[in-house]
Amino acid sequence: MVVANNRVNQIMEAIEATNDALNCFLSTSQPLSLGQENTQPSLLSGVSFGVKDLFDVKGEVTRAGSKMLSNDVPKDSDALLVARLKAAGPGYFGRLNMDEFAYGFATVNSHYGTTSNPHDIERLAGGSSGGSAAAVAAGILDFALGSDTNGSIRVPASLCGVFGLRPTHGAWPMDGVFPFVEQFDTAGPFTRSIELMRRVYTVMSGESVGSHYLEKTSDKNIKVAPLGGWFRRGCSPDGLSGVDAIAAFFGNEKRVEYRAAEAARSAAFLITAYEGGKLHLDRLRTSAHLYDPEVKDRLIAGALLSEELISHANAVASKAARNLHLLLDEFDILIAPATPTVAPKITDSFIEIEGQKVSARANLGLYTQPLGPAGVPVLTVPLKRPGKLPLGVQLIAGRGKEAILFDAADLLVEAGVIGSGDDLIAENKELS
């Protein structure tokens, strides 16, 4: 087990060497091994992972990126999804930075600092699962768990150049995951390869060796369509050409419209503010001073919205979801940009949307947020862009149809349309 222990030591050294610059890890944990000593190798033996600070891990405090929970009692059991992963053999290395209580798209945290993008440490990693995305993009961890309510996996995956999966809402147990907005909350992995994404997905789904999720296909006959309208407005030319390249690869560049996208985003925005405010109301009454100031203000504003307004927002969200489901009855996969732009600078964290400067923290989810109400699985894939900052595209499928997303991504990697995270790390080394 000398080799295995050497690998553990290498990862611990990599964390120590990079964390001052990247600020991905909030705490570390040193495993005895990466599970290679098991007599029957399991799907994730030899692999390293970490979790966003909102997953329960036995013996650790779940702070959800906050100070106010930092004195809580350590958990006496793992979140169910973490327990499934641990049973499959990987080594667990610690807790990863996030926007406080997952309310943001930037991983700018007034308590624990900002997570930097491994491709340019002067830029944001995106959020709210930015620590998880950055640790994988930097090559420190093989995979990491994040959560996605409105885009918190898909946005940092795009900005950091890794694969990030928002799975079908409700398909996996969320026990032991600190909630935000339960009707939109999902938990999912970041990886640098689809091969590992398939294995992690299989384990998180409670399946094992022999699962059809592990089988690759060479069948290119996947019916895709790029989304037009809302998903073209405000997007960078590079993002749009990435969407078009994927559509061209599958032989259909004719755009379709998810007409309710703007209303869906607005409904999700209001529901998130209200439900977040409601969840935190008791703490806001007694301990508002302990919150990240920006998060506190947004939660208070949400708590002041009326039930009547939110009831209407929910009706709009349901109608929008039906609109998207109808499109997904017609197409296997819809394609959309994941973020309007590459990672913004940390010191100037604004993005320009149709000529207007708006907060990156609130608006990087422009194209992810409208998809949440439908509860469909979405895989962010990194475009192949040698010498340029990463940018991702969303592949969207019908509920429960994650396998076709993996199949499409495999084909795109083989064709060189999208890159793997490992390609991007290699490019970064060449550039530096």
Added chain:
Amino acid sequence: MASNEKNTFTEEAFVSAALKRSTSIHLEMDDATKVKISKILEQLFVHVANIGDEES
């Protein structure tokens, strides 16, 4: 919204109604906080207007 809140509410009225709600939910705010919250509510009104255009 049953009372068609969007069509009858201006941004100013929406912000004012929301701030008044702080009393009923026992959320005390100083004046400086009220100013900051008002700005966020103004941003949220854009979304209120968007969904107001949608029939439920």
